[in-house]
Amino acid sequence: MIIHLFAPFFSGSHQRWAEGYARHSQHTVRLFTLPGRHWKWRMHGAAVQLAQAFLAQTEQPDLLLTTDMLDTATFLALTRKRTANLPVAVYFHENQLTYPWSPTDEDVPLQRDRHYGWLNYTSALAADTVLFNSHYHQQSFLSALPNYLQAFPDYQGLATVDQLAAKSQVLYLGMDLLSEKENKLSKGNTPILLWNHRWEYDKHPDAFFRICEQLKLDGLKFQLIVLGERYAKAPPVFAHAREVLKDEIIHWGFAKDKGEYTHWLQKATILPVTSKQDFFGGSIVEAMYHGVYPLLPNRLAYPEHIPHDFHAQHLYETEEELFEKLQQLILPSKAFTQHDIFRKWVAHYDWQQLASVYDQKMESVVKSGN
Template sequence: MVRIDLISPYHGGSHKAWAEGWQHSSRHNITLHTLPDRFWKWRMHGGAITLARRFLAQKSQPDVILATDMLDLTTFLALSRKQTAHVPTAVYMHENQLTYPLPQDGRTGPMRRQLGERDHHYAFINVASMLAADRVFFNSNYHLESFFAALPKFLKHFPEYNELNAIDILSQKSELLPVGVQFGPLANSSVEPTQNRVPLILWNQRWEYDKNPEAFFAALYTVAEAGHPFELALCGQQYGKRPSVFKEAIEKLDSRIVHVGHADFATYRKLLWQADLTISTAHHEFFGISILEAIHCQTFPLLPNRLSYPELLPREFHDACLYDTQEALIAKLTWALTHRDEVQNMAGALATAVSKFSWQRMSPIYDQVMLNLCQNK
């Protein structure tokens, strides 16, 4: 058994689900060192100091340290070097601060204080942490490739000694390690598998600009004006003030809406099983846990043919589920709303296909990767 200390400074949402899902399913002994998921910039600065202090206070010594991308690993290792100098380390890239999309208006989202400009310091924390680690894991191939495509331009931005050789060094130590998903708690224990009176469309993503809710609601307005009946459930995590696009949509689609707001787990599970369709119009997705949760519960997905989404679905489902333009989304949505039996049958097959992402399947892979890291140090 390997003793793993998992360092998660921004412990919430997908980061928390990933860490706790692996901890519960692993054959190894995993200790979580966490801080709440707020003040993300301060977490990337001060989180390493706080968590290094806590790490040094514990009595046990890990065999492996695995940090998320929100940790300044260089600072953490410097402050704990008496105990960590010979411990193999890895970084898990849920996301990164180099290719995370910026809002168009410069007033929305995490970069608003830079008026829409990217703060290179946080991207450099990612790069330095990756250089300090023995291995780097990306949650999707899209994430890995997009990061390394952007890295040369980022390093060339600096005036001299821009360390372009770091690209090859990082590439050689980086690999794909998809997220595991806890499908077990979503088991259908109380929802009757009956067809809804009209199709239910589910939004279960974050209520933020990078998920592009404008395009989602634009598609719904079009099919509504065409006379196609549907109902709508709007759940998903919200941060602060509700975006105005949701307020407008709730007013326009009021008679069709069956749920609004972040759902507790029991309600969320019920909505997943009741929903016929889930749609993503995202500008940004490095993996897609919420989409996989919906697919597991036999909800048919309509997803953009880009980002990480093509990796989630077997190729035989791409034609039915992936779209390239807004017009194609509307056409596929119209088809799905009017061919409910075909959609239901395909959703059942997809649920089986995505089971490869369950922690039951992924945990042995993670466990072996960590064992290899210990043995090869």
């Protein structure tokens, strides 16, 4: 079977996902991509560029696999002579209905923020199958649609919500985990807190560093690793924290390659997550796979990464509860030896297990479309 995969925001986790599936699938997966920048323009303009790229080649696929960053409806309109009878699946890494907008984004006060959700909505309508990377993501998108549509003056299309629900499914994010070198050594006695997310507002760095500062003020001894991609307008709390916590920091900044990134994950011991938004949480899964003790909010997709019997131990409800759990972990001198437990919890996201699930899903989309 030949699959044409369209990834208009080809960087970071989107790129790793597309390349991973192409590498591990038993089918032939061709990638059509654009650089991962200017996300708003990609959602508008990528359909034209990728339609031209598709039409410029002669291979006819059995399935089109698009992502939430592509205006799939427009793409299909522009390529209708060759795609009219092709089955289409759209994979949602995120969506613009429930993604929290940056407070510094000028489109918010100008009330220009609805169209990107509309592109997600029409893309889902145009597809035969809608795939989400977590149950939380599926539920949040579908539950947000009625209120979103009711904001329009008439012909709101509320009946389409049930239609979309009927053709939506969960297909967890595939990742390259098992190829990583295993670290069987004890994590040691010095607590090392880890930040390994993007330096953006939706990861709520203010809360993370506020807790770190309070731990220091209380005289608790710990070290700090701060990883993650920094963008041009990083929240100012990062510069503040780098100065206030300079004695605790043992690494600061983006890892130059995967080997260095893995090294710091294997060195870290505790992962206190404060994010306000995560449709899956790939960085959390990566850290857990390398034995970092997770303390996660009891919201978003995070409960799906923790077996139910361990929710009370590893999930928290409030910032105060997170601080208390951290205190209990840092106060006693203890080694973190649960590496294999965390690894087992998330190993099923690896492509070695998920690739066949993806292949079967794509095959079923083709069969149902014929």
